[in-house]
Amino acid sequence: MNDYIPKRPCVICGNTKKSRFYCEIDNLVYVKCECCSLTYVDQLANIKEIKKAHGGGNFKSIRRKLFGSIRKMRSLGGYKHFLNRAHKIFDFVKQRHLASDDQKTMLDIGCNKGFLLKVAIEENFNVFGVELVPEVIRPFCNTYPKFKDQIFSEKFQTVSNRFEDKYFDIITAIDVVEHFEDPLSDLKSIRRLLKDDGVFIVQTPNIECENSKKLGCNWKALKPLEHMHLFSENNFITFGKMAGFSKITTYKPFEEAAGNFVAVLYP
């Protein structure tokens, strides 16, 4: 596929000059920018297919619709595992944000089942969440009805317009930025929503991780219906600065499973 001509510019470098065919999965082409190593879906699938992929397919979706209306978090499979993971992430978040007595606001983009929000509520945070699949977050809403109006099943860009500048102390996006279709706009919005002493915490797959290098096109993070942009620690630092963040540091991932990195971004 040496003759493939990329159509979409690298969102970091701003052009297609160094973008080369990387692989094709499910009739969608990933290209890789040889300049910054960003690997991205050249032409995005239509929104219907993307939404279906986010919902985990039809079967999962039906099951959730049947049980989600009454279910509470405690009855979810993997409860302990999810809660432990959320505690680990929240401890990390707290270490990066100076504590004071007044109540803090937190937004978790792609909050999934809401475990990170649950831990934050227990720490007296006022929490907000974005989750595209309403059935996934319903047990959280059943468990914490007080917060159910602060959960949005809309695209982040739509949600962000509901809030004034500098509204949040903490914004988290765990395994989410790779899903953004227009990550520069989304990161700029996150920057706008953060208080001056706020912090934005990200975990995302690393295109330069050992598994990616070893497995190439078979690396499991290459899912073109879901993962539109795969970053590296280096290019994500560049990208964060483009979006207006002043300081960005990277860390090992929250999961032992290889392949992600964590980034902390300060306004």
Ligand SMILES: [Zn+2]
């Ligand atoms: Zn690039």
